[in-house]
Amino acid sequence: IAQTLGLQFKRIQFTPDLMPSDITGTDIIEEEQGTGRRVWTFVPGPIFTNILLADEINRTPPKTQSALLEAMQELACTVRGHNYRLPSPFFVLATQNPIELEGTYPLPEAQLDRFLFNTVLDYLSADQEIEVINLTTTTHVAKADPVTNSEEILEFQQLVRMVPIADSVARYAVELVRATRYADTSAPDFIRKYVNYGASVRAVQFLVLAAKARALLHHRYHVSYEDIRALAVPVLRHRILLNFHAESDRLKSDDLLRQLLDWKPAPRT
Secondary structure, eight states: OHHHHTOOEEEEEOOTTOOHHHHHEEEEEEEOTTTOOEEEEEEEOTTSSSEEEEETGGGSOHHHHTHHHHHHHHSEEEETTEEEEOOSSOEEEEOOOSSOOTTOOOOOHHHHTTOSOOOOOOOOOHHHHHHHHHHHSSSOOOOOOOOOOHHHHHHHHHHHHHSOOOHHHHHHHHHHHHTTOTTSTTOOHHHHHHEEEOOOHHHHHHHHHHHHHHHHHTTOSSOOHHHHHHHHHHHHTTTOEEOHHHHHTTOOHHHHHHHHHHHSOOOOO
């Protein structure tokens, strides 16, 4: 992805002994040439990049996971009281292993809420596995040529924000998210029964932004109800916390979100 977009890429392998300074960087004492005076010098960590892969992010304790909070929200990091801006654009891609849970730490809710999507990767199809074999077991070396650069991507981001959304569509997105909160008067009975915490305001922001991007990808210059509904599950699946009733009934967040979409269809236009 980074090669295709003409961006800088760095990877962090999250482990139990990883420290926050291993991510953000740290200050070291160096001697100035000539004067011999000792000065503090900031050494940037791998977070100073365009695309950051946080591999197996749930392998490290919450203290280290939280080092990404400021970066993902403010696009900056603070080290010893000094604030440093991150390169633009900045994008965090994280992976979790859902099978080997021994020695892992669940991500804090505040951390989860900063991720735009939660994408579940299943097994490849047979044709896709054949393609993987052909690409990785021969002398062929895959190389991606850049098709854009950071300046264009920043312009694309502004273009996405300029896509108009009707008040009725925006209200539908808000009502859909509010319906995930068990304490809200609009929440259906199955949400009240199975959900401990619903989605936050940030969920509505990300849902609308993602819907605007989807509209442009489908050659439209306005957001439709279908854009909101198509992205509701990947945007919301990691933002609702289920209770023990859902666990005992073997229900997952995807099941409840699909039920919620059935319960609240798009208004007829």
